[in-house]
Amino acid sequence: MTTRRRGLSLLLVAGLGLVAASCGSGDDKPGAQGSGGADGKVTITVGCQPPKSNPKEREGWDADVAAFQKLHPNITVESKDAFPCINPDTFQAKLAGGTQEDVFYVYYTDVQKIIKARQAADISQYVGDVKAAKDLRPDVQGVFKDGDKTYGLPRNNYNMGLVYNRKLFTQAGLNPDAPPKTWAEVQEAAKKIAGLGAGYTGFGEYSAGNTGGWHFAASLYARGGSMVGDDGKTAAFNSPEGKAVLENLKKMRWDDNSMGSKQLLQWEDLMRMMGSGKLGMMIGAPDVVQSVNNDFQGKFEDYGVTAVPESEGKSSLSGGDGYMFNPKASPEKIKAGLLWLEFHELTPGQGQFNYARAKEQGRPVGLPIPDLYGDSAPGKEIVALRKQFATVPVDHFTPYVTAQSTITNKLEPPKAQELYAVLDVAMSAVLTRKDADIDKLLGDAESKANKILAKNT
């Protein structure tokens, strides 16, 4: 009995030792990551495979992987699923632990931060082989550039607009085919929607968890303002445009009482409100409609998107996502990863642009995003395919699409998250305090932002 117990304890210790050893066994040398061997075979791990909870998209992805591997028998794609595709909480840990995918997914917001921290591979010498890359919109490709070096490729691209609930517009006696073009019209529409009864909110806005600052930037750009000066080292939002953003919100919140009483809203809050059918309008891109439809019980046909009021002839904050490469990925992996991205993310009629399959599967087709190519040949081809296989009412996005020709896409500022955190304070102040002093709030935010930007080297 005693011998057996001793044996068990030794086994336990040995087992724990093995666990400990395996925890530290992440071999992070490039050569050790299954790079191209003598037989020319290469295995790449790719992030953002749709999760099992989204079986239709996952089925499409898996079929694409099989087709790609048939085309390139020497490449094996190991898909890694996650929802959401990137989690800031685990990004650094995966990098440190050697489990970051070779081709990893990233939002525009984080791209420059990752480049500055040297956490992505420079793919400049290989990206020339991606034929589709030369047709990409320069501003879209520019997101993944630092000087003349390239660090990734885009998957999605859009700019901010005004998302509105067409059903509520009708209920409130407004014309859903003529959405607001000025902030004065937004104020009027918001008042009418809020007047529908308790629980109805005319216009919703973020003010916590850095999302308030993000939407401040969106509204500021649409008014022609800038977050930082040309040198990127001084704040530029303490301007008439910045003041107008806050004054408009303050008026709607306190004078018109059209923004609801619950504030400190974060991303999911507005999505839920929009999905519940009680929110009239919010700043957002067409992908908001997709999220509301897929994850928050909304229906495509109930929503429409237009340009941010008064933004025509000015700018709109661009957003989107794409893929970057593990800094430890071997050249073979990078080349294989680029082939996959070209196949799946950048070729009209294939991968994410396989609208025929999407329609067959009953997935939504017809949203005016991604806009990766603008008016170049692949861009026109994608638009034509989208129209051909549309399953959602495309005319609900017409005001947004029509305005695009006059709006310039503008990238997020440097040190985006830090600046957004600073501006959350101003946003939350005007939405929770009737006596908020806008000049003081912007002045305080400016001096904090200048300290942050001074370190932006």
Place this chain on the structure above:
Amino acid sequence: MTVTQERVRRPQHVRTAGSRPDEDRRGALRRAVGRNLTAYGFLCGALICFALFSWYPMVREVILSFQENNFVDPGKWVGFDNFRTVIEDPAFRSAWLNTAIFSGLALVIGYAVPFVLAVVLNELKHAVGYLRFVVYLPVMLPPAVAVLLFKWFYDPGAGLFNQVLGSVGIPPLAWLDSTSTALVSLVLVSTWMNLGTGTLIYLAALQSIPGDLYESAELDGAGLFRRVLHVTIPQTKLILLVMLLLQVVATMQVFIEPYLLTGGGPENATVTVAYLMYQYAFNFGDFGGGSALGLMLMIVLLVFSTIYLRVSREAER
């Protein structure tokens, strides 16, 4: 015979003829190890777990706080730069102040309420088991669920709390949306979530008080208040002190409530040290800054932990 005397008189190891003292010692050690091998096995397991999941991260945090590290290249030593960065951050002062206020309020509300509840439960004659279960129930809810439940309770429009206030003619409160009530609202959530554990610990301590002390007090004409003041509190003094220190250590690390309920707002009114640490590490990608903050918090908590250890040793005696 006292225990000490018994120990003194217990026969010591008898040395055999011709054996040397060091051989005897080795033999005794071998036998002792052999006898306790299973225990050592389990101890090793615990040590490995602690080393992997507690001590190693702590050492790594200390190193990171003096480094600029992108987790790709070797870390670059930057001296006290990370500390300077976080100290110069305008949110730094607010974070410490909010944390201190939160801990203070949690002591006033979160420390007193479970004790009072335990005293009441201890005095009850009926349905004690049921009430104990009810009090402990919130502890069984996952913290995120409990916090999100309060998000609805605090809704200034349709929220439960304002509905209740409205039903008795009290105007609605802004709860989380006001700089003056946001932090208190977080304390209430935290208190509700942790009420059960504290109450059960106090209850166990109360039940260990000899009943004859209460009987004597009652014979002397002491009412409930005097019994609590002159019997309960002196008898549970050490447990109260230990719980107080544990409460301080726990509340100074408050994170989930501001993270899920307020995102640090409004106007940084609920930014705590742990929340700021999270912002630095995960939102700003600055693990050096986050670690520097973590190290500062660890030093403060170390002071309380040292006092706690001393007090608990005192309690054991």
